Amino acid sequence: MELDNTKETNGTTPRKRENGLRLRPVLPDASGVGLPYAPVDWPKKGDVWTWKVGRRVAITGHFLDRYLYPPKRLHNLLNSGRKRGLASKLSVERYVQMAFPDADINAFFASFIWKIPAKKHSLTNVARAIFVAPSEELADLSVTEPQYDGLTCKAGNKKCNSLFAESESSSLVPLPCDLCCDEPHFCHDCCCILCSKTIDLNYGGYSYIKCEAMVDGCVCGHVAHLNCALRCYMAGTVGGSIGLDAEYYCRRCDAKTCLVPHVTRLLKTCESIDSPDDIEKILNIGVCILRGSQKTNARVLLNHIDSAITKLKCGTSLGDIWKVKEIDSAISAGVLHNGIEELEPSNHQDSLDSGPCLVSVLSISSDYQSEYQKLEYEIDQVLQALRKAQESEYKIAEERLDAQKNYLRNLYEQLDKEKSELSSRASGTEADALLNAILNRVDQIKQEVMKLKEMEEVANGFGRTPKGTLKKHFGLEIED
Ligand SMILES: [Zn+2]
């Protein structure tokens, strides 16, 4: 569907008729009731919608931040996370379709103007508004970066999400932040809060997560690479005090975000990629996120990804990897539904939650071939791991036994030397002392030989060697 049915308005000629409505440029933070920027008498006569703009202005002369508020009587239909109103065309569309399934969405959007032009004198502020950085820094940036042309964000990123008006969450009011956001070249829209490097928007931005938690009416909006988050135990399933179950923990605002919808999107993205290597890389992130989760939809999804990876490894053609049995697609539809839909009435969700459990059981027997391939792959992995474990045990044993052997050889050599010294001195206090030393040496050798005998029990494998021996002689702590 064509979403953008308002025509582009040139910033230099803001006064222009559109849809028969007169466009009145407004100041930053302005708000208003009804036409031209919000619908009236919709859906019922007397219903008046309100609008509000933020401070940022796009290069086209329109406000980047633009909110639409439904009439008061419909407020209870808004999700609690959307107290600030609907911030993008997409969220308006979802809201309208959820609340009024029969409504003509095109007619709805045609009844008012979506893009709100900024007043002339606020246009002179365009660069500053978009750069956010103080003006000295602007000058600085253009000197240090010779290829600089056109708009970039504070981090010097031309592709930063904050520069695009239609990006849903970037048009919400950002959380004031004096941690990372005070740094001169840090942009919370495109710099990872864990490594400070910019995020990559390739393949639908699968590699990063944006925190969309609302804090005191502002959106957190900080982003992080998923790999960074996984490495820091801030994503996936993590025990302990953080306690995550297929979630992301934002270090900036302490909010947790469920990552199942992200992985669902990531899987969808893979269907349109034609590089097996890239697909595998993306799927592996999905696996790391979902592994160990107790959530039913996460486990079903993981099952799905595992089978896709197996097929990929077996050289299945890319088209066939995504072909799933009907029952599987029913599950994934359920997962997608639970995951992505935001404006769903909550009772609907409940009825879906109880469903997938049974369905996931059914799916295990429904696709025995892929299950079998999976088992094969799993066993292969186990055997490889066993071989590795045995190799490392062998190495440890070899090292320690050799060391003990060398130690004993030194002791024997020492004993020989002491004996020959004694034979050259027949009597006297010196001879007595030497004799004592020799007796001690013999005791020492006896003890070390006993130790070696204990160590030799590893011949049966570390698994059958007493734990005390492993700990004492091989430095291995084995837990029960
Ligand atoms: Zn920040």
Ligand SMILES: [Zn+2]
């Ligand atoms: Zn940026």
Ligand SMILES: [Zn+2]
């Ligand atoms: Zn990072």
Ligand SMILES: [Zn+2]
């Ligand atoms: Zn956050």
